[in-house]
Amino acid sequence: MFTSVDDVSARLAETGYLASPAVATTVFLAARLGKPLLVEGPAGVGKTELAKAVAQVAGARLVRLQCYEGVDESRALYEWNHAKQLLRISAGRDETWDDTRTDIFSEEFLLPRPLLTAIRGDEPTVLLIDETDKADVEMEGLLLEVLSDFQITVPELGTVTATRRPFVVLTSNAGRELSEALRRRCLFLHIGFPEEELERRIVRLKVPGLSEALTESVVRVVGALRAMDLRKAPSVAETVDWARTLLALGADTLDETVVRDSLGVILKHQDDIHKAAAKLDLDAL
Amino acid sequence: MTDPAGRITGLVGALRAHGVRIGTGETVDAARAVEALGLADRDLLREGLAATLLHGAAQRAVFDPVFDLYFPRGVGGPDGGPTDRETLRDRLAEALAADDGASLARLAAQAVDGLGGYGSSPRSDGWSAYQTLERLRPQTLLARVRDDLRARAGDGAFADRLLDDEIRRRIEEFRRLVGAEARRRVAERRGRDEIARRGVRPTADRVDFLFAGRDQLAELRRTVQPLARKLATRLAARRRRAARGTVDLRRTLRSSLSTGGVPMRPVLRRRRPVRPELVLLCDVSGSVSGFSDFTMLLVQALHDQFSKVRVFAFVNRLDEVTGLLDHGRADPEGLGARIRDEATLTGWHGSSDYGMALGEFAERYGAAVGPRTTVFVLGDARTNRSDPNLPAVREITRRARRVYWLNPEPAGQWGTGDSVAPAYAELVEMHECRTARQLGGLVGRLLPV
CATH class of the missing domain: 1.10.150 (DNA polymerase; domain 1)
Structure with missing residues (x-):
């Protein structure tokens, strides 16, 4: 898929995803070793975006499984199409029971869900299992077979093995500790807040109209806010939003008024806004 | 390689x-x-x-x-002869102003080489990061670097009010580099396996509360929110499981009449969802304050899991601090100091006295403990040779649903010196709780659902 780590960075950059060296190295290894990639990090640093970018680079189909509390086998793996099976049984009246039975448990009556879809396809696939921490612990057990052997066992059909291994990305917000068994099967990548230099490049790419001086100030202020002990530190998504807001406001330099008026874009809690205002010597809000 | x-x-x-x-x-x-x-x-x-x-x-x-x-950056000392302190400081100021990572690393190597060496005999010599930083004093460069940058850029830019913090972060980074370099040089001398095991600090959640330094405690405080979120999910899962109660025999038999007396489907007793109440008694005297502060913050972060949380602090007198904790959410660092300032915790002397404090609790706040209340006592049970007041503990256990005692000392030291831990452990369930990791495990297991 990729020839080197630099190749990964360059090709991801073409799709508009600027990868840090850690991200590029881990993606390269995941492709090379054929292991799933577990991505953790705060909200809004581009975990899901990474999977999308990899799919675009590899020209692969993106299959997405969105996890939530209560997601189960029939939502993640496969389900039998009961209505169709009933129709089939009532349509074939003069057949023997044995014929009908073997027929209604064939592929035709199987509804593939994301995991099975990703395993069965012949074309290159990127499987994104989003917000794995939201799913119940039982769900992790289901994932183990898929992640280690890239196969799914359907009792009535047998085992479906991937003819072409999908590139698997799992994301997690660390809402719950994922089990050791799941972690062991994956390469681990923690995406934190980017370095100043990288963040400047991201802002330049996403908000091209912003002046160079303002870009630098924006990144510096956001960096300072992250160093504070806030309830919700501003993420890359917030930096970009703020840059867009400043562009829309037509500001050409940061000053007290502009910052005071737009602080709500990057900070989402009233406590945080007060704290940041004190830190940045803004007058009372 | x-x-x-x-x-x-x-x-x-x-x-x-x-x-x-x-x-x-x-x-x-x-x-x-x-x-x-x-x-x-x-x-x-x-x-x-x-x-x-x-x-x-x-x-x-x-x-x-x-x-x-x-996988060290290199072997041996840096190239070039030794550099004296003033030249190093000049170059460091330049590198800090330019925010040049590569040159900071080079300077760290030179600094350790020039200033950090001690001892002369081959067995006892080595390199010390502490000594290097004491002699170099990079923190005193702050004003100089700031003035330098201001002069160069001209002032007025809004982001320049962040300059101090940025420079401080760069200096912190330099200190880290010096530490890493000193470890590398020592490892070359003493064997890297040993240094990798002894010289590298463990992660914050495995540090003993009793020996944690200031920055480690600060690091722990930052983990309170994520830890609380994890514990909340764990508690929710336990609550879901507990909601499936035991078999209700009377209703099972009644429903079995429709199947000819054969109990085909057991009827489970439904549990009435009651949010439990929590009372925390925390020793905040110097020796164990790091532990109590962290636990108080953690319980405060979990408060929405309970119908009522009340927190009491004591040294040798006891006072309620629930209100202080509520305001403390915005400023967790100052919490300990504020509790010691605003609450009446000491009487005639300043050392901790469990008997007195527990007696005062049973007397003044006895009504806070009811049949739905779980009580946690946090402290090392070192009562400075005064009366442990076991009747008061007995009274609290009688009223409460459960009482647990979390002791930050290793279980081997319970009962040594002035510790009366074994006496208390006979009356209440006492657990050793030395690190944040242990605390997380205990809280997830012991908190009522």
């Missing part, structure tokens, strides 16, 4: 000694990663090994220094 396989297994061994669980499969993956990445680029190698060996972001703090020991 003669034998990569040996390096990798050495690295894995050192990480295991720090409590990172790594299986053979991961070690093999790490070796394959090294093969795929090559040894030419050290930063790629670092990221590749981290991706294959680690399982969580917190482990990175241990991984980085250990990696620096097994």
Whole structure:
């Protein structure tokens, strides 16, 4: 898929995803070793975006499984199409029971869900299992077979093995500790807040109209806010939003008024806004 | 870099000694990663090994220094002769102003080489980061670097009011580099396996509360919110399981009449959802304050799991601090100091007295404990040879649903010196709780649902 780590960075950059060296190295290894990639990090640093970018680079189909509390086998793996099976049984009246039975448990009556879809396809696939921490612990057990052997066992059909291994990305917000068994099967990548230099490049790419001086100030202020002990530190998504807001406001330099008026874009809690205002010597809000 | 396989297994061994669980499969993956990445680029190698060996972001703090020991930047001292202190300070000021990472690293190597060496006989000599930083005093460069940058850029820019913090962060980074360099030089002398095990700080959640330094406590405070979120999910799962109650025999028999007296379907007793109440009694005297502060913050962060949380602090007198904790959410660092300022915690003397404090609690706040209340006592049960007041504890246990005692001392030391832990342990369930990791486990298990 990729020839080197630099190749990964360059090709991801073409799709508009600027990868840090850690991200590029881990993606390269995941492709090379054929292991799933577990991505953790705060909200809004581009975990899901990474999977999308990899799919675009590899020209692969993106299959997405969105996890939530209560997601189960029939939502993640496969389900039998009961209505169709009933129709089939009532349509074939003069057949023997044995014929009908073997027929209604064939592929035709199987509804593939994301995991099975990703395993069965012949074309290159990127499987994104989003917000794995939201799913119940039982769900992790289901994932183990898929992640280690890239196969799914359907009792009535047998085992479906991937003819072409999908590139698997799992994301997690660390809402719950994922089990050791799941972690062991994956390469681990923690995406934190980017370095100043990288963040400047991201802002330049996403908000091209912003002046160079303002870009630098924006990144510096956001960096300072992250160093504070806030309830919700501003993420890359917030930096970009703020840059867009400043562009829309037509500001050409940061000053007290502009910052005071737009602080709500990057900070989402009233406590945080007060704290940041004190830190940045803004007058009372 | 003669034998990569040996390096990798050495690295894995050192990480295991720090409590990172790594299986053979991961070690093999790490070796394959090294093969795929090559040894030419050290930063790629670092990221590749981290991706294959680690399982969580917190482990990175241990991984980085250990990696620096097994895959060092270089061997021996820096090129060029020794540099004197003033030249080093001048160059450091320049590098800090330019925010030049490579030159900071070079300066750290030169500083350790020039200023950090001690001892002369081959057995007792070494390099000390502490001594280097004491002699170099990089923190005193702050004003100089700031004035330098101001003069160069001209003032007025809004972001310049952040300059002090930025420079402070760069200085902090330089201190870290000096520490890493000193460890590397010592490891060359004493063998890297030993230094990797002893000289690298464990992750914050494995540090003993009683010995944690100021910055480690600060690091712990930052983990309160994520830990609370994890515990909340764990409690929710336990609550879901507990909601499926025991078999209700009377209703099972009644419903079995429709199936001819055969109980086909057991009817379960439905539990009435009651949010439990929690009372915390915290010893906040100097010796155990780090532990109590952390636990108080954690319980405060979990408060929405309970119908009522009341927190009491004591040294030798006891006072309610629930209100202080409520305001404390915005400023967790100052919490301990504020409690000691605003609450009446000491009487005639300043050392802790459990008997007195527990007696006062039973007397003045006895009504706070009811049949739905779980009480946690936090402290080392070192009562300075005064009366442990066991009747008061007995009274509290009689009223409460459960009483637990969390003791930050290792169980081996209970009962030594002035500790009356064994006497209390006979009346209430006492648990050893030395690190944040243990506390997380205990809280997840013991908190009522």
